[in-house]
Each structure stands twice: as C-alpha cells, then as structure tokens.
Amino acid sequence: MWKKSMLIAGVVAMSISVFAGCSSNAGQGSGGGNGSGLSGEIKIDGSSTVYPISQAVAEEFMKENPGVNVTVSQSGTGGGFEKWAKKETDLSDASRPIKDDEKAAAEKAGRKPVEIPVAYDGISVVVNKKNNFVDNLTFDQLKKIWEPNSKVKTWKDVNPKWPDKPIKLYGPGTSSGTFDFFTEKVVGEEGKSRTDYTQSEDDNTLVQGVAGDEFALGYFGYAYYEENKDQLKVVKVDGGKGAIEPSQDTIRDTSYPLSRPIFVYADQNDLKKKEIQEFLKYYLTVGKELVSEVGFIPLPDEEYKKGLDQLQSK
Structure with a gap:
C-alpha cells in the first residue's frame, strides 16, 4: 500500500x-x-x-x-x-x-x-519552522499581503509588532486551481494577486522554498504540509469566525475557511x-x-x- x-x-x-x-x-x-x-x-x-x-x-x-x-x-x-x-x-x-x-x-x-x-483538501498557509511570531493570520491580513500592488514588503508591514524582515513569498502559478481558489476567497477576485513572488506548479518546490527561508510564507494543498510538517509551521486562518487550523476534522466539516x-x-x-x-x-x-x-x-x-x-x- x-x-x-x-x-x-x-x-x-x-x-x-x-x-x-x-x-x-x-x-x-x-x-x-x-x-x-x-x-x-x-x-x-x-x-x-x-x-x-x-x-x-x-x-x-x-x-x-x-x-x-x-x-x-x-x-x-x-x-x-x-x-x-x-x-x-x-x-x-x-x-x-x-x-x-x-x-x-x-x-x-x-x-x-x-x-x-x-x-x-484545505489550502494550507505555512511559514518556516523557525518562525516564532506568526501563529494566526486573518483574511484581511492575507489580502493585504497578496493583493495586486501590495505595499507589504516586510513582516512589520503586516503587524507592527512583528520583525522588520522581508517576507519571501511562495505560491502556485496562474494555471493552478489552488491559485484561483485562494485569490477568490482571500483577495476577493479570482486571479488577482501580486506577481512578485516565487511561482511553481510543483508544490514540492514551494515546500522547499518555505522550508529554506526563515522569513518565508507560502500556500498549497494540505497533503504537502502534512508530509513536511517537520520543516514547516502551519498558520491558523481566521475567515471571520475565529482562527482555525487545517486538519482532517476541520477540513472535513469545512470549518477551516480554505476547505474545498x-x-x-x-x-x-x-x-x-x-x-x-x-x-x-x-x-x-x-x-x-x-x-x-x-x-x-x-x-x-x-x-x-x-x-x-x-x-x-x-
């Protein structure tokens, strides 16, 4: 098996x-x-x-x-x-x-x-395992990070209490259904996103990128987080009903806001x-x-x- x-x-x-x-x-x-x-x-x-x-x-x-x-x-x-x-x-x-x-x-x-x-599946938002300041992100914060022409360059731009360190972003390319779903749910319009991030249709490339950069952030399917949780930290997402972590149960009952x-x-x-x-x-x-x-x-x-x-x- x-x-x-x-x-x-x-x-x-x-x-x-x-x-x-x-x-x-x-x-x-x-x-x-x-x-x-x-x-x-x-x-x-x-x-x-x-x-x-x-x-x-x-x-x-x-x-x-x-x-x-x-x-x-x-x-x-x-x-x-x-x-x-x-x-x-x-x-x-x-x-x-x-x-x-x-x-x-x-x-x-x-x-x-x-x-x-x-x-x-539940699209998982992840950061590097060494990241000790980000536990939760709201849809508003994610939109601020990922919207077209975003002004966010550092973690401090998202939350003034967070480090003044540049965010290195990783995500799927524009042919990806994950990209379409995430942008529609988070940014508010399908296909609308900042373009200055590392794109790949291979989720393992995204995993390796986030795992290799202490101040990185990325998103991809839950299975890829689950398999690499020893080198990634998953972020709880608040879609308006409190911060929820993706899991077998929260994805199954769709309480996790990026379930699909x-x-x-x-x-x-x-x-x-x-x-x-x-x-x-x-x-x-x-x-x-x-x-x-x-x-x-x-x-x-x-x-x-x-x-x-x-x-x-x-």
Missing part, C-alpha cells in the same frame, strides 16, 4: 508513467481491477494538488490491470483543462470546478464534461471506453482508501456512491 513519504517525495518530475506487474486482490468486486484482460491507455493531467491521489490510484489499478497503461502528469488545473479540451488527455485533475470558458472550449471540441468529486472539494473530470463520451469506465469505478471504490494514505480527506461514503451512480447513468 501507498505511504505518503514514498508518494510525495516522488513528485519531482512534471510527468510520470507508473508501471507495475504485481497482482493483488484489493480491487475484487470493485467494477475493475480483476485482471480480466482489460487493456488500453489512459492519460491524465491537471492539478498538482490532485496529482498524488491520481498517481496512487493509477499504480494500484495497473497492478491489477497490467494491460492498461495510466500516465499521470501535472500542469495545473488550467493547463490540464486546456490539454483536455484539445483531446490530448482522457481525464483532467482539477482543484476547482471547470470555468465557463473552459467548458465552452471543451464542448466546442465535442467533449461533454462530467465532474467527479474525489476528496476534500477536488475533482477528476471525464468526457461523457469516453465513459463508453471500458478502461476509462473501470478506472473511474476503481478510483471511487478502492481509490477512496488511498485518499487518506496520501494525506487528503475522503468524501462521505454517500458522495462516492453518488459518483458511481453518475458514472452508471452517463
């Missing part, structure tokens, strides 16, 4: 194809994963947040279906939808719902988007392809057990059942 340390540490390349030839009984009766001669190729791209889940599911699925090759890449939610609309990929990982223009582009190409929720569902998108027409249909069934059955193993929060069982029912109805 998957271990988080093995998984997250391996997210270095922007594209990875995982091959496995072992057999297992984990997927028996799941609608896939019984090694019954299934074959084909499935290409997945999109969100770096959802990437660890899809990578884990892909490897386990291929162990039980060695005739199917599943390739998982990460170019950001927006980049993934662009490739999907061009029919360069079969499934698109997304850390936010598809936008109207993305949906229109997909439909123009003959795709019929089917949204499949797969887990919960994450998705996989499929083309309704492609659900007729046996390998895609069986992979998605596997994702929502055996795969839901892998969600926790890679640091995310599973949906309620009834939500996975709704997903399976949706696949059946489509």
Whole structure:
C-alpha cells in the first residue's frame, strides 16, 4: 500500500508513467481491477494538488490491470483543462470546478464534461519552522499581503509588532486551481494577486522554498504540509469566525475557511471506453482508501456512491 513519504517525495518530475506487474486482490468486486484482460491507455493531467491521489490510484489499478497503461502528469488545473479540451488527455485533475470558458472550449471540441468529486483538501498557509511570531493570520491580513500592488514588503508591514524582515513569498502559478481558489476567497477576485513572488506548479518546490527561508510564507494543498510538517509551521486562518487550523476534522466539516472539494473530470463520451469506465469505478471504490494514505480527506461514503451512480447513468 501507498505511504505518503514514498508518494510525495516522488513528485519531482512534471510527468510520470507508473508501471507495475504485481497482482493483488484489493480491487475484487470493485467494477475493475480483476485482471480480466482489460487493456488500453489512459492519460491524465491537471492539478498538482490532485496529482498524488491520481498517481496512487493509477499504480494500484495497473497492478491489477497490467494491460492498461495510466500516465499521470501535472500542469495545473488550467493547463490540464486546456490539454483536455484539445483531446490530448482522457481525464483532467482539477482543484476547482471547470470555468465557463473552459467548458465552452471543451464542448466546442465535442467533449461533454462530467465532474467527479474525489476528496476534500484545505489550502494550507505555512511559514518556516523557525518562525516564532506568526501563529494566526486573518483574511484581511492575507489580502493585504497578496493583493495586486501590495505595499507589504516586510513582516512589520503586516503587524507592527512583528520583525522588520522581508517576507519571501511562495505560491502556485496562474494555471493552478489552488491559485484561483485562494485569490477568490482571500483577495476577493479570482486571479488577482501580486506577481512578485516565487511561482511553481510543483508544490514540492514551494515546500522547499518555505522550508529554506526563515522569513518565508507560502500556500498549497494540505497533503504537502502534512508530509513536511517537520520543516514547516502551519498558520491558523481566521475567515471571520475565529482562527482555525487545517486538519482532517476541520477540513472535513469545512470549518477551516480554505476547505474545498477536488475533482477528476471525464468526457461523457469516453465513459463508453471500458478502461476509462473501470478506472473511474476503481478510483471511487478502492481509490477512496488511498485518499487518506496520501494525506487528503475522503468524501462521505454517500458522495462516492453518488459518483458511481453518475458514472452508471452517463
């Protein structure tokens, strides 16, 4: 079974194809994963947040279906939808719902988007482990830091009691669904942000940046904080109802103000392809057990059942 340390540490390349030839009984009766001669190729791209889940599911699925090759890449939610609309990929990982223009582009190409929720995530605001002055940040403070043309250059600019030391900022690039969600929730308008920060679609790059700078601040998916908590400090966020720390419980009950569902998108027409249909069934059955193993929060069982029912109805 998957271990988080093995998984997250391996997210270095922007594209990875995982091959496995072992057999297992984990997927028996799941609608896939019984090694019954299934074959084909499935290409997945999109969100770096959802990437660890899809990578884990892909490897386990291929162990039980060695005739199917599943390739998982990460170019950001927006980049993934662009490739999907061009029919360069079969499934698109997304850390936010598809936008109207993305949906229109997909439909123009003959795709019929089917949204499949797969887990919960909570965008985590983090500082360096040595930071001993920041425990909480309000939405107003985060907006002051991250809004376009921000005047914040030092920690003292945020709170006069904090050190007069420059803030080194790390965050996702503009193709990221995490960027879209964070800017909409915190800045108040999707896609609006200061630009003088270190951007990357690879969350491990952001982890390493914050971990290597005593006065850094960054944000990314909860699983990446959870895996690297020995070198990062998570900040409680106050969205108006008090400062809340992201955790399995606060993300699940959405009391943490930066909680969100994450998705996989499929083309309704492609659900007729046996390998895609069986992979998605596997994702929502055996795969839901892998969600926790890679640091995310599973949906309620009834939500996975709704997903399976949706696949059946489509």
